[in-house]
Amino acid sequence: MKTLDINHLTKRYSSSSNYAINDISFSCESGKIYGFFGPNGSGKTTTINIVSTMLAPTSGDVYVCGYSIRKDKDSIRKLIGLSAQKQSINWFLNVFQNIDVYSSIKNKRVRHNKIEELLSEFGLLEKRNLSVDDLSGGELKRIEIIRALLSDPKLLFVDEPTVGVDPIGAKKISTYLRKMASCGSTILVASHDLEAIENILDNVIFINKGKIISEGGYSEFLYTFSHGIKAHIKTRSTPNLPASLITKYLISINDNIITVILKNSDNITSELQHVQELLISEGVIIEDLQIESPSLRDAFINIVENGAHNV
């Protein structure tokens, strides 16, 4: 079931002659976590602000659970949760009040013990009565995440969830997001901290210069846009590489370590075996072999720097 459906969405700010987003379309299904990636200024936050009804689009439409942002803003607001990139913190309220006021408006049934449970989970229980002035950036981000989690949304936007958050906190956030998705929520995560969230993603949407570059499954995205799987082969001495290996694979040599990029993700084992046989046939003695999986970071850099989407 589609939770979010974006159709030909365009936004041009009155202060700029360029389009912040230009005719983008994509959809998201319930129960899945989507990585919403792109370099700074690519249009991620503008898209999130439009979908969360905080900004009016120049043209196009967005449907959340069938409701249009042009006609049914109030219905949409009840369905979404937002942890924005720019922290929404009321600096005149304390930690608990910053969570309680919004959570209780959105859902009157939210009990204080539920808030305290999450405060405890995210290591903020002892700071519940402190001024938010006394909190670090990571702790402020946790307040936002707790607020978003308490709103029990059908569609949740999380912009930079792990900025300033320590690895344990980041892991907890990831676990909670996964738990929410398994309960049927659709989650869109925009982040530059790719390592912290890559293991929870189902799908990836990549935006650059206001245009959607790629939309699809996480693994498919990785194998399409990253360099592929890397095999680091340690040899006894600096080897003479066989011509058949050089012509067939992308290879680099650093001292006695050969790095071979394997592109055929469907049959990595046999491809690797083939590479080893070619090396052994040339008298190369293999001492060690390490496999490096493709990373989101590789794919990101590849798209932005090398224009991999044009390949």
Added chain:
Amino acid sequence: MYSYFRIVRSGIEEITNWPNNFISKLLNPVLYLLFLGIAMNSMINKTSNNISYIVFLFPGLLCIEASNSFSRTIFMSSNHLKWGVISLFVLTGSSIIDYIAAMITTALVLFLTQATILGLIMLAFGFAPITSILRAVFTSALGLLFWVPAGLIIGITIKGYMKRDLITTIVVLPLMLSSTAFYDLHNAPVVLRFISYLNPITCHVDLVRSSFSSNQALNRNALIIFIILIIFTFISALLLLKRTDLVSGER
């Protein structure tokens, strides 16, 4: 309705979380009444209306406290917009009317606390009967319906704290000094009287003073003008907030 009450509670928490600031807000009008009022009272026997200065000052002081909600609303609403507080309220299902009404109610709670203290002092010293005090407090509280929406208009539209501070400084003090809150301008030069008549605080003070006096009829002209001002500013604030992008680029 629940979200309105919840935003009001949050507004009161915003005030009480900062006790020093809250106490100074309560103390200021008391000091004005006790020191300015009693000191001037000993200097001026009777005003041109043939009443003691402290009786003359009390309605003016209530109106000044009501008009202080203007600068406070500018400060709070611009911060609420900048910090994403308004957008969070809207996202959680509150309406813009809830927000405006809650801002007015929060200002009312603060104002009534100040007015109660001032009223008790007036009663304790026997300067005025309780019925006059209650009438004056009620009509001066009407001022919040004008000053809070007016503050919202400035707070939401003017981007940048330096510009807002400038406007607050340029507007608030001249308005206060050119009004009839502290002195009678009946015998002042024509230019001053003309400026004073254009001042909404003067209109409000005339209304409150007429309601405070037991031997004076309610100033209906001032009431009508003030109600027109209230309707105009309230509708303007409502339309403006509904059309404003709730995402601020201000840091």
